[in-house]
Amino acid sequence: MSILVQNLRRTFGTFQALRGINLEIGHHQLVALLGPSGSGKTTFLRMLGGLDFPDPGNGRIIIDDEDVTEQPAADRKTGFVFQHYALFNHLTVYENVAFGLEVRPKATRPSKNAICDRVLELLRLVQLEGLEQRLPSELSGGQRQRVALARALAIDPKVLLLDEPFGALDAKVRKDLRRWLRSFHQEIGVTTVFVTHDQQEALELADMVVVMNQGQIEQVGPPQEIYDHPATPFVYEFLGDVNKVRKPGRPDLFYVRPHEIQIVFAGDCSADFHARIEHLFAAGPSARLTLRLLDSRETIDADMTRQQLDEMGLSEGDEVGLKLSASPPSAPPAASL
Amino acid sequence: MATVSKNTAKRPRSILPGFGLSLGFTVTYLGLVVLIPLTMVFVKTSGLGFAGIWKAVSTDRVLAAFRLTFGLSALAGAINCVCGFLVAWVLVRYRFPGRRFLDAVVDLPFAMPTAVAGIALTALYAPNGWFGQYLTPLGIKVAFAPLGILLALTFIGLPFVVRTIQPVLEDLEPAQEEAAASLGATRGQTFWRVVFPPLIPALITGSTLSFARAIGEYGSVVFIAGNMPGKTEIVPLLIITKLEQYDFAGATALAALMLVISFLLLLITNSLQRWSSRRHSK
Amino acid sequence: MKTPSRSVQDPLWAQTLLIGAAVSFLGLFLLVPLASIFVEAFRKGIAVYFSALTEDNARAAIVLTLTVAAIAVPFNALFGVAASWAIAKFQFKGKSLLLALIDLPFAVSPVVSGLVYVLLFGAKGVFGPWLKAHDIHIIFAVPGMVLATIFVTFPFVARELIPLMQAQGSDEEYAALSLGASGWQTFRRVTLPNIKWALFYGIILCNARAMGEFGAVSVVSGHIRGETNTLPLHVEVLYNEYNFAAAFACASMLSLLGLLTLCLKTLIEWRAGLRRHNH
Numbered sequence: 001m002s003i004l005v006q007n008l009r010r011t012f013g014t015f016q017a018l019r020g021i022n023l024e025i026g027h028h029q030l031v032a033l034l035g036p037s038g039s040g041k042t043t044f045l046r047m048l049g050g051l052d053f054p055d056p057g058n059g060r061i062i063i064d065d066e067d068v069t070e071q072p073a074a075d076r077k078t079g080f081v082f083q084h085y086a087l088f089n090h091l092t093v094y095e096n097v098a099f100g101l102e103v104r105p106k107a108t109r110p111s112k113n114a115i116c117d118r119v120l121e122l123l124r125l126v127q128l129e130g131l132e133q134r135l136p137s138e139l140s141g142g143q144r145q146r147v148a149l150a151r152a153l154a155i156d157p158k159v160l161l162l163d164e165p166f167g168a169l170d171a172k173v174r175k176d177l178r179r180w181l182r183s184f185h186q187e188i189g190v191t192t193v194f195v196t197h198d199q200q201e202a203l204e205l206a207d208m209v210v211v212m213n214q215g216q217i218e219q220v221g222p223p224q225e226i227y228d229h230p231a232t233p234f235v236y237e238f239l240g241d242v243n244k245v246r247k248p249g250r251p252d253l254f255y256v257r258p259h260e261i262q263i264v265f266a267g268d269c270s271a272d273f274h275a276r277i278e279h280l281f282a283a284g285p286s287a288r289l290t291l292r293l294l295d296s297r298e299t300i301d302a303d304m305t306r307q308q309l310d311e312m313g314l315s316e317g318d319e320v321g322l323k324l325s326a327s328p329p330s331a332p333p334a335a336s337l
Numbered sequence: 338m339a340t341v342s343k344n345t346a347k348r349p350r351s352i353l354p355g356f357g358l359s360l361g362f363t364v365t366y367l368g369l370v371v372l373i374p375l376t377m378v379f380v381k382t383s384g385l386g387f388a389g390i391w392k393a394v395s396t397d398r399v400l401a402a403f404r405l406t407f408g409l410s411a412l413a414g415a416i417n418c419v420c421g422f423l424v425a426w427v428l429v430r431y432r433f434p435g436r437r438f439l440d441a442v443v444d445l446p447f448a449m450p451t452a453v454a455g456i457a458l459t460a461l462y463a464p465n466g467w468f469g470q471y472l473t474p475l476g477i478k479v480a481f482a483p484l485g486i487l488l489a490l491t492f493i494g495l496p497f498v499v500r501t502i503q504p505v506l507e508d509l510e511p512a513q514e515e516a517a518a519s520l521g522a523t524r525g526q527t528f529w530r531v532v533f534p535p536l537i538p539a540l541i542t543g544s545t546l547s548f549a550r551a552i553g554e555y556g557s558v559v560f561i562a563g564n565m566p567g568k569t570e571i572v573p574l575l576i577i578t579k580l581e582q583y584d585f586a587g588a589t590a591l592a593a594l595m596l597v598i599s600f601l602l603l604l605i606t607n608s609l610q611r612w613s614s615r616r617h618s619k
Numbered sequence: 620m621k622t623p624s625r626s627v628q629d630p631l632w633a634q635t636l637l638i639g640a641a642v643s644f645l646g647l648f649l650l651v652p653l654a655s656i657f658v659e660a661f662r663k664g665i666a667v668y669f670s671a672l673t674e675d676n677a678r679a680a681i682v683l684t685l686t687v688a689a690i691a692v693p694f695n696a697l698f699g700v701a702a703s704w705a706i707a708k709f710q711f712k713g714k715s716l717l718l719a720l721i722d723l724p725f726a727v728s729p730v731v732s733g734l735v736y737v738l739l740f741g742a743k744g745v746f747g748p749w750l751k752a753h754d755i756h757i758i759f760a761v762p763g764m765v766l767a768t769i770f771v772t773f774p775f776v777a778r779e780l781i782p783l784m785q786a787q788g789s790d791e792e793y794a795a796l797s798l799g800a801s802g803w804q805t806f807r808r809v810t811l812p813n814i815k816w817a818l819f820y821g822i823i824l825c826n827a828r829a830m831g832e833f834g835a836v837s838v839v840s841g842h843i844r845g846e847t848n849t850l851p852l853h854v855e856v857l858y859n860e861y862n863f864a865a866a867f868a869c870a871s872m873l874s875l876l877g878l879l880t881l882c883l884k885t886l887i888e889w890r891a892g893l894r895r896h897n898h
Contacts, residue, residue: 051515073518080519086512090534100520103530155520353708353792354802360705363717366698370769371723374735377745381738420644427641431634439642441885445649448877448884450831451729452851453870456858457652460659460867467655492648524629553728556833556851560858573730577838580734585743592731603726607719 002026003048003159003191008059010043010052010215017043019215021059025193025208030185032202033195035212036238041195042163044212048193049161050076063158079152079190081162085144087136093147094132097122100155122150125188142173153188162194166201178205199239203227211235230255243300245273245293245324254324261302262323263289265312271321275300280316282306289314291322375596382593385586393590401567402575409483410551413490414544420491421498421543422536428499429506443500446493451556458489459560481563486571489557494547501543505536542609549602553595656874659867671857671865672872679845680853680869683761687836687849688829691768696822699776704810707784708792718781724773732770733838736763759841764849767835772825779821780814787813820887827880831873 008021018040025031033041046052047061050073054061061069068076088096097119101110110118123129126146136144145165152160165181166174182205185192196202202209203223211218211226211234219231230236236255243261245254264271275291278299282288287309289302302322314320382390393399428440446454462469462479472479479485509532517527555573563569570578572595579588629637661668671677702721706714724732738744740757750757757763791813795805811818833851840847848856850869857866 049519051519073515074521074523076519077521078519080516082512082516084510084512086510086516088513088516088531099517099522099530103517103520103522103526151516151520352796353789353805355704355806356709356711359701360709360711363698363702363705366694366701367717367720370766371773372720374739374770375723375727377735377738378731420648423637424641424645427637430629431638433634433638435642437885439645441881442645442649444881444884445653445877448827448881449653450833450851450870450873450877452833452854453656453831453873453877454652456854456866456870457656457659460863461652461655467651492652495648549726553726553731554834555728555730555837560855573728573834576728576730576734580737580838585738585741588734589738592728592734595728595731599726599728599731600723603719603722607722 002064003193004060004062005048006060006062008044008047008061009055010040010047010058011055016215018047018054018059021215021217023210023217023220025191027191028189029191030182030205030207031191031193032206032209033193033212034197034199034202034209034238036197038214039212040215041197041212045161045163045193045195048159049073049078049080051080077155077158079155079157079160081145081148081152081160081165083164083167085136085148085168087144087147087151089136091135092132093123093128093134093136093139094119096136096147097150097154099151118154119150122154125153126150126184140173141169142177145169145177149184153190157190160190160192162192164196165194166196166198174201181205203239211238213238241301243302245298245300246296256300256324258288258301258303260324261300263302263304263308263312263314264321264323266319266321268321268323270323272324273322275320275322277314277316277318277320280309280314282309291320294319378589378593378596381585381589385590389586390590390593393587394594398566398570399572399575399587399591402570402572405483405486405568405570406552406572409487409490410548413487413494413551414548416487416491417494417498417547418540418544421495421547422502422540424495425499425502425506429503443496445496447496451493451554452560454492455489455557455560458485458492458557462488462561480561481569483569485561485563486558486569489561490551490554493554493557494551497546497550498540498543501546502536502539505539509535538609538612542606545602545606545609549599549606552602553599653874653878656867656870659863660871662867663864667864668868668871671868676845676848677850677853677865677869680848680850681872683764683847684830684849684851686761687765687768688826690765691772691829692822692826694769695772695825696776696818698773699778699780699821700818702777703780703784703814704806706781707787708789721774721777721781724770727770729771729832729834730838733767733835735770736766736839740766758839759843760847763839764836764847767839768829768832771832771835772829775825775828776818776821779817779824783814783817784810816887816891820884823880823883827877830876 003023003025005021005023005025008018009016010018021040021044033045035041043052047054048063050068050071054069059069060067063076063078073080088099091099098115101115101118104110109115120129120132123132126149128143128146128150131139131143136147139147145168149160149162166177169177178201194205203226206223208220209223209226210220213234219226219235226235227239230239233255236242241258243256243258245256266274274294276294277289278292279290280287285306287304287306289304290299291302292299385393424443428436428443449457459466459480461467462472462485464470464473464478464480466480469480477484479488513531514527517531522530553573555571555577558571559574562571562574564574572591576588576591576595579585579591628634672681702717705711706718737758740746740750740763742751742758744758757766791809792805795809796802800808830849831851832849833855836849837852837855840849840852842848842852842856844856850873854866854869854873857863857869
């Protein structure tokens with residue numbers, strides 16, 4: 001099921017939430033809308049779900065060759081999973097999942113048995129067998145999340161839309177669910193769009209990442225490409241740790257990721273910079289160094305392997321030399337910073 | 338009773354001062370002003386003995402007063418359940434000029450002294466009143482008839498229902514309705530299946546509060562009721578009548594009965610409110 | 620409330636219909652009675668209106684109403700502060716019982732509230748003979764009316780303060796004490812500023828009810844003109860004498876008091892709402 005979005009605009013009062021969004025999403029893709037809060041990603045998702053609408057005459061949304069721009073949520077058949085799940089608290093898990101089937105007009109409503117089969121099948125799919133009669137308040141956060149997912153899937157949605165699917169969960173559950181959602185998506189194959197502000201989540205989970213900022217799309221592409229070749233300074237800063245460095249004698253700023261900095265002994269004359277180690281912490285195979293540059297007094301972070309750290313015998317307070325990879329693969333000059 | 342809660346109160350480990358003083362004053366004051374006077378009713382009533390109580394409350398006049406008071410109070414509670422819901426819904430859900438004013442107006446029955454409300458309603462619905470002059474030719478008698486009592490009881494109970502439902506309605510997650518819509522539910526289905534069920538505890542609580550207030554109401558009813566024994570005489574008025582006729586035993590027995598019922602209603606509304614808040618905090 | 624999105628908003632015709640229904644209901648049911656009081660009060664002209672308010676019995680009733688409120692309200696305010704301090708700042712057994720007991724007077728019919736004092740202090744009451752022997756008048760006199768008023772307005776201040784103070788917790792008080800403030804200083808400089816609006820709110824509600832109370836006061840008053848008639852009782856007397864213009868004139872005074880209370884309440888709530896938004 002493909003989605004085509006053309007020139008979508010949305011203003012709230014004087015605030016421009018979306019300033020012309022163009023995007024194409026292919027069949028069966030798992031797409032992440034990534035951006036900071038206020039970037040318009042949730043507004044965009046809500047428009048895909050028919051919960052919000054573009055300014056009159058500004059933009060079109062086409063799902064499967066059908067123009068759904070003005071179609072309200074009830075007619076659109078998109079499965080929407082809300083950030084805080086929005087489960088119906090007075091209904092059991094079973095009733096929640098069955099809701100979308102039971103509200104269909106008589107002509108298209110499945111029989112009671114068919115609904116029952118479908119609900120149980122979905123609950124099996126999201127690994128919640130046996131919890132049919134529980135109320136949402138009797139479930140853990142991760143379980144609620146999956147009830148919301150099963151509820152959205154019950155209507156056989158053309159696309160599945162998830163708003164910050166892991167936002168309300170703690171770190172451990174988050175990680176498990178992320179892995180589970182990935183394989184789940186492969187299993188069901190429904191085109192899925194999810195919103196997140198967590199770059200790691202977007203990069204690890206999605207086939208395609210859409211980076212948004214201030215109501216506009218900054219870059220679209222596969223995760224690896226986005227990470228390796230950020231198109232704009234914003235994308236560079238938003239994805240992963242990054243240092244802003246000024247080369248000696250040059251006015252422009254540069255982006256360099258901590259792992260792209262090579263640490264050498266202070267006497268090494270090939271060093272681009274010299275710095276003092278302010279803090280040093282090694283966890284597992286890699287170590288993170290906080291360095292203060294000797295000439296500009298700026299602080300930057302650098303990563304090195306534990307092995308290299310031990311070999312060089314470095315400790316806090318030592319002076320070291322820094323080499324930036326000859327031409328960092330992903331350092332577009334940030335012209336106006 | 339007053340000393341029980343004082344003795345069972347263990348001094349807490351707290352560095353804040355004033356526990357003994359504040360609790361001591363609270364309990365003493367509560368005991369002197371509220372508890373001891375209230376217990377007097379039961380002490381006096383138990384002095385009547387079972388037969389005495391039965392004799393006092395089993396007369397036709399008393400039974401008619403109880404039937405009238407409770408029947409009309411329940412009806413007023415039911416009317417307020419519907420009208421209060423409508424008002425709360427409009428105030429919370431819609432934006433229109435004058436909304437804040439209307440919201441303040443809801444408290445009028447709380448703010449107006451009951452006697453004032455009583456004479457105002459009577460003047461309006463008396464046969465020659467603003468509304469009465471149009472209703473009387475239609476054969477509708479409001480003032481000095483049970484309908485008038487119902488009107489007054491509905492009047493004083495309305496804010497209870499509105500103010501109980503309003504916060505629950507405000508706290509409903511819009512996302513739940515959006516979820517229902519995205520699952521294909523129509524507006525009507527969304528209302529009856531998603532919005533309305535969580536409001537039921539608040540509706541019941543509000544109507545019960547309205548009912549509880551109505552059975553004890555005196556000031557706003559006494560003017561419009563007509564006060565015909567057996568026909569339009571409410572229990573609180575009957576208590577006063579008995580008192581004025583120096584029938585202390587009768588008055589006390591009726592008061593004791595009313596107190597027991599009020600306590601039960603208080604218990605019910607308290608647990609309803611707990612139930613309601615628990616359900617909606619989920 | 621968050622504004623509902625367009626997809627879940629009711630259609631405009633339904634909104635208009637429901638708003639129209641609610642507005643006409645509230646207008647006919649609540650506003651017209653209020654308006655009728657003022658219209659009836661001025662029906663016989665402004666001179667009659669003012670003479671109704673200034674004749675001796677009316678003045679005595681106003682003075683008595685103010686006196687009763689001036690005694691009852693401070694007592695209940697003091698009680699409200701003490702009770703909320705004990706309940707919100709400390710843990711002790713029987714707290715929920717205490718909370719329920721504080722609400723008790725709200726559940727009791729005003730008539731019964733008056734009656735209990737007759738049973739205590741009336742001629743045939745428990746202390747009746749003793750009071751008579753010492754020539755102390757409580758029932759059918761001002762002390763009884765004060766007591767009955769205290770009873771019916773008992774929970775108002777406490778009910779406003781307790782939830783607020785429970786929500787606020789004690790962290791600020793602990794901080795003040797740790798900085799060396801005495802208990803009294805802590806209360807005056809930290810607690811009181813935090814609760815002053817709720818306290819004020821409770822006091823105006825308490826006052827409105829105290830001045831407007833009818834049933835309870837009616838039972839213990841004795842209805843002696845110029846002596847034991849408060850303003851609401853005076854309204855009743857005038858009304859029953861078919862002196863409608865005067866009755867409504869006095870009622871309009873009480874309505875103004877109610878309206879003033881309502882305005883202050885709205886103002887305070889609006890302020891509190893603003894503060895909540897700013898946080």
